[in-house]
Amino acid sequence: MKYQWLEVCKRYCWLLMLKEPSVKQLCRAILPESNGNWLVFRFSETAKQFSRRRPIDAPVAGSRPRHCHRFEYSKLMNEFKQAGKVEQVLRLLQEMKDLPLWPDVVNYTIAIDSLVMADLPVQALSVFKEMISTGLAPDSAFCTVLVKLYCFHLKDFASACEVIMWMKNHGCNADTLTYTTLINGLCLDGRVEQALGVLDYMLEDECPPNVYTFTPIVHAYCSKGRLYEAKELMSTMENVGCLPNNVTYNVLIEALCRNGEFGEVDKVLRDCKQNGWKPDEITYSIYMNGLCKWGRVNDAFQQLDVMLSEGVLPNAVTVNILLDCLCRASMTWKAKCLLEKSAELEWDADVINYNTVMSRLGDAGSYWGVLKLFTDMLKKGIPANARTISIVIYNLRKAGKLVMAKCILDG
Numbered sequence: 001m002k003y004q005w006l007e008v009c010k011r012y013c014w015l016l017m018l019k020e021p022s023v024k025q026l027c028r029a030i031l032p033e034s035n036g037n038w039l040v041f042r043f044s045e046t047a048k049q050f051s052r053r054r055p056i057d058a059p060v061a062g063s064r065p066r067h068c069h070r071f072e073y074s075k076l077m078n079e080f081k082q083a084g085k086v087e088q089v090l091r092l093l094q095e096m097k098d099l100p101l102w103p104d105v106v107n108y109t110i111a112i113d114s115l116v117m118a119d120l121p122v123q124a125l126s127v128f129k130e131m132i133s134t135g136l137a138p139d140s141a142f143c144t145v146l147v148k149l150y151c152f153h154l155k156d157f158a159s160a161c162e163v164i165m166w167m168k169n170h171g172c173n174a175d176t177l178t179y180t181t182l183i184n185g186l187c188l189d190g191r192v193e194q195a196l197g198v199l200d201y202m203l204e205d206e207c208p209p210n211v212y213t214f215t216p217i218v219h220a221y222c223s224k225g226r227l228y229e230a231k232e233l234m235s236t237m238e239n240v241g242c243l244p245n246n247v248t249y250n251v252l253i254e255a256l257c258r259n260g261e262f263g264e265v266d267k268v269l270r271d272c273k274q275n276g277w278k279p280d281e282i283t284y285s286i287y288m289n290g291l292c293k294w295g296r297v298n299d300a301f302q303q304l305d306v307m308l309s310e311g312v313l314p315n316a317v318t319v320n321i322l323l324d325c326l327c328r329a330s331m332t333w334k335a336k337c338l339l340e341k342s343a344e345l346e347w348d349a350d351v352i353n354y355n356t357v358m359s360r361l362g363d364a365g366s367y368w369g370v371l372k373l374f375t376d377m378l379k380k381g382i383p384a385n386a387r388t389i390s391i392v393i394y395n396l397r398k399a400g401k402l403v404m405a406k407c408i409l410d411g
């Protein structure tokens with residue numbers, strides 16, 4: 001089926017090729033003339049424009065505060081925490097103790113939260129015990145981080161509840177964020193009924209829930225395939241004046257896509273203005289990914305045009321989804337060629353893009369194609385991650401090249 005957007009795309013690419021002879025030659029080298037290959041043209045232009053990401057600014061390792069003050073240390077520690085540099089957070093905490101400028105509860109909260117975010121629960125508990133030994137009293141923010149530690153990493157929900165009861169008994173009432181953290185942890189563990197019980201207790205405690213309190217429950221319902229309850233809860237949210245946000249709707253749309261209910265997705269998107277929300281790049285990426293997995297590649301690329309017409313710009317995740325679409329449309333080898341020519345196409349391909357195509361090449365039985373793409377990635381200075389190594393070794397084993405697989409694993 002030929003869509004109007006495909007004709008527009010053709011005209012656009014034709015103009016592009018008139019202006020850029022090198023692009024014209026490159027595309028002709030990669031692709032034979034056919035209508036289906038305009039999807040590849042469309043992808044290459046999207047990748048060129050929208051794959052570039054600004055690096056996250058992070059303080060330099062070894063940085064020290066300008067002034068020897070707890071507030072300055074807290075600020076720098078928090079910046080390192082956001083950058084995921086837990087060792088730098090702990091360095092600053094130790095530096096404060098050595099000065100001596102003994103850390104306060106805020107400094108300890110940042111340190112423990114940093115360890116929790118790095119999935120280091122044992123070390124987090126050790127820092128917690130150290131703080132208690134100094135005689136510092138936990139505050140609401142500290143207790144919330146402790147609830148997060150127990151719920152998300154230790155799965156010790158009884159201890160998380162004890163923290164909230166301790167807060168209540170010591171005049172440090174749990175706030176919305178504390179209860180929401182507990183509800184989120186329960187939902188992620190599939191304990192949706194217990195989460196609802198915490199919500200009831202929260203209301204009895206006269207602590208008002210917000211959209212971030214309800215959304216994990218909506219997600220839990222959707223994960224269990226209980227879409228009716230998810231929609232009912234969203235209706236309840238609207239009735240009590242707590243309107244669902246983009247995250248809530250994205251959760252619902254992902255569940256609908258998983259079931260192939262694309263008509264329902266279109267209805268949700270049509271009603272978005274009436275319901276007070278605007279789809280974002282994550283919304284469209286979820287929709288395109290769902291269409292892609294159900295083999296509706298043309299429809300997925302059509303959503304790219306809808307997205308752009310609404311003034312929403314794709315991100316790196318969107319680009320990778322479209323790359324996967326090409327692979328699922330039996331264009332895996334063309335996707336491989338695009339990756340190999342990514343520098344000439346001005347596309348900032350990353351390890352996730354390479355993993356996507358290598359995985360699809362392996363599914364198609366092209367084991368040497370996987371190895372060739374792996375080599376190309378390393379030549380471009382793109383570091384492999386654990387997923388890359390897993391894909392390469394798996395395919396070498398399937399090809400019977402056990403010695404080579406062992407060399408990569410050892411090296």
